[in-house]
Amino acid sequence: MLRYLCAMWLGLGAILPISAQELPYFVTYSHHMEEPGSLEVESKIATGKPEDGNRFGGNAFELEYGTTAWWTSELYLEGQTTAHDSTVFTGYRIENRVRPLLREHWVNPVLYFEFEDINGANKSLLEVVGHDGNDDLTGSNSEARAEKKREAELKLILSSNWKGWNFSENIIAEKDLRHAPWEFGYTLGASRPLRLAGGVRSNAFALQNFAAGAEMYGGLGDKDSFGLHQTSHYFGPTFNWNIPGGPRITASPNFGLNDHSVARIYRFGVAYEIGQLSRYFKGGR
Amino acid sequence: MRAIIVAIAISFSAPLVFAASDGVWLKRVPDQDRARINPYALDENAAAAGALLYKRNCASCHAADASGQGKRPSLRTTRVQHASDGELFWLLTNGNLGHGMPSWSRLPEDQRWQLTRYLHSLPLEETK
Numbered sequence: 001m002l003r004y005l006c007a008m009w010l011g012l013g014a015i016l017p018i019s020a021q022e023l024p025y026f027v028t029y030s031h032h033m034e035e036p037g038s039l040e041v042e043s044k045i046a047t048g049k050p051e052d053g054n055r056f057g058g059n060a061f062e063l064e065y066g067t068t069a070w071w072t073s074e075l076y077l078e079g080q081t082t083a084h085d086s087t088v089f090t091g092y093r094i095e096n097r098v099r100p101l102l103r104e105h106w107v108n109p110v111l112y113f114e115f116e117d118i119n120g121a122n123k124s125l126l127e128v129v130g131h132d133g134n135d136d137l138t139g140s141n142s143e144a145r146a147e148k149k150r151e152a153e154l155k156l157i158l159s160s161n162w163k164g165w166n167f168s169e170n171i172i173a174e175k176d177l178r179h180a181p182w183e184f185g186y187t188l189g190a191s192r193p194l195r196l197a198g199g200v201r202s203n204a205f206a207l208q209n210f211a212a213g214a215e216m217y218g219g220l221g222d223k224d225s226f227g228l229h230q231t232s233h234y235f236g237p238t239f240n241w242n243i244p245g246g247p248r249i250t251a252s253p254n255f256g257l258n259d260h261s262v263a264r265i266y267r268f269g270v271a272y273e274i275g276q277l278s279r280y281f282k283g284g285r
Numbered sequence: 286m287r288a289i290i291v292a293i294a295i296s297f298s299a300p301l302v303f304a305a306s307d308g309v310w311l312k313r314v315p316d317q318d319r320a321r322i323n324p325y326a327l328d329e330n331a332a333a334a335g336a337l338l339y340k341r342n343c344a345s346c347h348a349a350d351a352s353g354q355g356k357r358p359s360l361r362t363t364r365v366q367h368a369s370d371g372e373l374f375w376l377l378t379n380g381n382l383g384h385g386m387p388s389w390s391r392l393p394e395d396q397r398w399q400l401t402r403y404l405h406s407l408p409l410e411e412t413k
Contacts, residue, residue, distance in 0.1 A: 021342075021391055032391040038345070069382040102382040104390050164393040196393035198334040208396070244341055275345030279355060 021193065023166055024211045024240035024250050026267045027127055028189030030168040031099060031108035031159035034066035037279065042271035046125040048262045053138030054083040058090075058123030065277075070099040080123040086141045091118030091149075093126075097157070104161075112155035112170075120147030125265065127153070129174045130183030130222045133232040133260040150177045164196045166213075181223035188216045191238065202244055209242045215252065218261075232261035240269075247272045308364050310384075314375045321371035325398045335403025338396050342389065351407050357385075361410040373401045 023030050026044060034040055042062040049055040058080040067073050076093040095114035121144035123137055152175055159168040172185040191213025199206045218233030220226060238252035250269035256262050325331035340349070346357045353359035365373070377397045380388035389397060 023391070030391075033387065035346075035387050036385050066387070069380055069385050069387045099382065103379045104388060161390050164395075166391075193393055197395035198338045198399050200330045200333040200337070202337055244337075 021209075021211070021242050022240065022248055022271070023168075023189070024191050024213050024238045024252070025168070025189045025215060026238065026250065026252055026269060027125075027170075027217050028168050028187040028215050029097065029110065029112065029155065029157045029159075029170055030166055030189070031110045031157060033070065033097065033099060033110075034064050034072045035275070036066040036069045037276045038066050038273060039277040040064040040271055040273045042269060044124065044126070044267065044269045046123065046265055046267050048137070048265040050134045050137040050262045053134075054085060056080055056082045056123045056137060058125060060124040060126055067096075070102060072097045076124075076126070078118065078122055078124045080121060080141075082123075082141055088121050088141050088145060090122040090124070090145075091116065093118070095153075106160055108159050110157035110159065112153075112157055114153040114155075116149060116151040116153060118149050118151070120144035120149065122149075127172055127174070127185055127187070128217055128219050128232055128234070129172055129185035130219050131225075131230050131232075131260075132185075132219050133230070134256075134262050137262060151175060152177055165190060165192045183222045184220035184226065186217060186220060189238075190214055204243050204246070209244065210239070211242070212237065212239050214238060215254070218257070230260055233257040234261060234265065236265075236267075238267075310376055310381045310386075311364070311368065311372060314372050318375040319369055319371045321374060323370035323374070323398050323401055325395075325402045326370065328402070331399045331402040332406040333403075334396075335399040335401070335406075338392070338400050339403055342392070343400070351404070352410060359410055360404055361407050363409065365404065366407070366409055370398075370401050370405065373404055374398060377401065 023032065042064065044060045044062060045057055047055065047057040059078065061077045062074060064072060064074045074095045078091055079087065079089045081087040093114055093116045095112060097110050097112045099108070099110050101109065120139070121141045154173045156171045157168065159166065168189045170187040172187070173182055174185070175182045191211050193208055194210045194212060195207035198208055214235065214237050216233070216235040219231035221229065221231055234254040234256055236252050236254035238250065240248055240250040242248045248271040252267045254265040254267060256264065339351070347360050348354040351360040374397055376386070377389045377400060380386045382388065
């Protein structure tokens with residue numbers, strides 16, 4: 001599986017990379033969609049050491065495709081490695097985002113639909129909902145894998161641009177399709193490029209290629225116990241570097257804000273965007 | 286397994302509909318946007334900066350020389366070249382989502398104005 005993914009990554013990279021400026025978020029979505037016909041390949045890693053548990057590294061391998069200018073589709077393949085334990089595949093997700101309004105507004109809504117088929121060993125931490133917390137990350141992989149989760153996740157994404165800043169807010173509702181009540185969560189993000197105007201020379205280290213911001217996210221309980229009681233919350237600065245014609249590199253240290261949270265989670269991401277992939281399948285190039 | 290394949294197919298094989306640019310978007314531009322002045326209009330470096338932004342963000346669809354490719358329209362037509370700075374800025378900001386042109390509001394305003402300046406510096410295409 002790993003060999004297959006590496007070959008696919010290298011093959012895709014040989015086609016035509018582009019690198020549009022993207023926002024430095026790991027868990028927050030904005031209203032910006034993937035360009036139609038383009039494919040973004042991204043690997044997101046979250047690593048941390050829960051209290052009374054072993055250090056882990058969760059990876060989400062993401063394929064994001066611009067189906068149309070108002071509709072983006074994504075496939076995630078996920079796995080994790082836990083120290084003194086094992087490396088396991090933890091499931092997949094399929095998501096779609098659509099923009100119901102076709103023009104820019106002060107606040108731009110996006111509707112998000114996701115189907116997840118993951119297991120209890122999943123540690124990619126793409127969202128925190130319900131009463132997710134430190135204790136969910138401490139069990140052994142063999143035991144955790146036995147817990148199957150088939151879940152639907154809905155998000156309302158709200159996003160605004162103002163004077164170079166982006167402000168995004170996501171409200172999350174997630175439900176196991178077989179049982180368990182609806183669980184809720186939130187993410188907030190704000191970011192800005194380090195320089196707003198473009199330069200006259202192509203320079204990978206130009207300030208316009210860097211962006212910085214912050215993210216905060218956490219759980220809001222479930223249908224039966226909505227609120228902040230026994231929920232975990234994280235906050236951290238986030239940075240990215242959009243290398244012209246190359247990959248985008250993103251990093252963010254996240255800090256747990258209460259005893260229910262993991263003290264620190266470090267996130268890293270590498271993304272590569274392939275422009276107009278659809279044209280290769282139409283024989284147009 | 287079949288459910289996985291069906292779900293992936295639904296997500297990734299939706300029809301790609303890209304209509305040729307018909308200029309209808311020009312009628313949608315509000316008057317106040319149409320009349321906006323490009324703050325980079327007198328900046329000699331703006332077109333050069335806009336050229337780099339074009340290469341990075343637009344060339345994969347509209348071709349390196351902006352002459353268009355596939356169903357993506359040329360940006361060297363009379364219609365585009367006669368559009369006001371405000372109209373092109375509005376198009377970059379809002380896109381024409383129903384016709385395949387994405388919104389470029391992710392780019393800061395300054396960069397969209399630089400792109401506008403570059404687009405207006407392009408030569409008109411020869412009549413075919």
